[in-house]
Amino acid sequence: MQGFQLSFFTRQDHKHAGLPLAEWLLQEARRLGLGGATLIAASEGFGHHGKLHSVHFVELADQPQEVTLAVSAADAERFFARLAEEGIKVFYVKTPIEFGITGAG
Template identity: 45%
Template sequence: MQGHYLKFIMQEKEHHQGLPLYEWLLREARKLGLPGGSAFRAIAGFGHSGVLHDAAFIELAGEEPVEVVFALSDADKTRLLDYLRHTKLQLFYVSIPAEFDRLGGE
């Protein structure tokens, strides 16, 4: 199947509607009926501010980058991004054309 690898990057400490933002994003994607998604905590990173966020620095606890990733059809990608645009959240994302499928079980 042809589609998109869609990745959102945020800080672990970011919240929306009382939940960590990465958890909220996964829940909303599930409500939209998307086929799946995963969240990954990075060990270090920096963004547009240039500030390095590193799990080794105790004073920066909770500021590590988190990636939320999806492999989506064009229609699912459009549906998710349209939904998120209506929330007015400021989210950084990367969309890369991808080929994906399942192996086995045939």
Template identity: 40%
Template sequence: MKGYRILFFTQENRKVHGDTVGQWILERARKLGAAGGTMTAGGEGFGHSGTMHSAGFFEMADRPMTVSVVTDEPTCEALMAAIEEEGIDVFYCRNEVEFGRLGSDKE
């Protein structure tokens, strides 16, 4: 199947309606029917401002997070529209991909 892989970059301390931005995006993608998604914690990173974000020994709140979502085009567009409608400021990159399953139908 043809579709998109979207990577969203955020920090663990960024919230929307009580959830982290990463949790919100992952849950919205699931509800919209995305093929799959994963949230990953990073050790260190920087964004558009050049500020370093890292998982410190005592403070994990500034830890960089990446959310990866794979989905078809209509679901991708619906997810992007939902994020825009919610007013979430998040950096992303989107690439066209081919995706599917190989082997067993069991998870």
């Protein structure tokens, strides 16, 4: 199947609707019936301002997080429309891909 890989980059302390934004993205993808999403927690990274974000022993608030989805073009449009409805501002990468499942099943 042809579609897109959507990758959203945020931090543990970015919230929406009372949840960390990464968790909200994951739940919203599920609510919309998308095929799957993965939340990846990173140890460190930096954003467009050049500020280093990293996991601290006592505090996880600054921890970088990535949510990745492989979706059809129609599902990508629906997901971005939902983000617009919610007024969410988040950095993303949208890459054309081919995806599917191997083997008999």
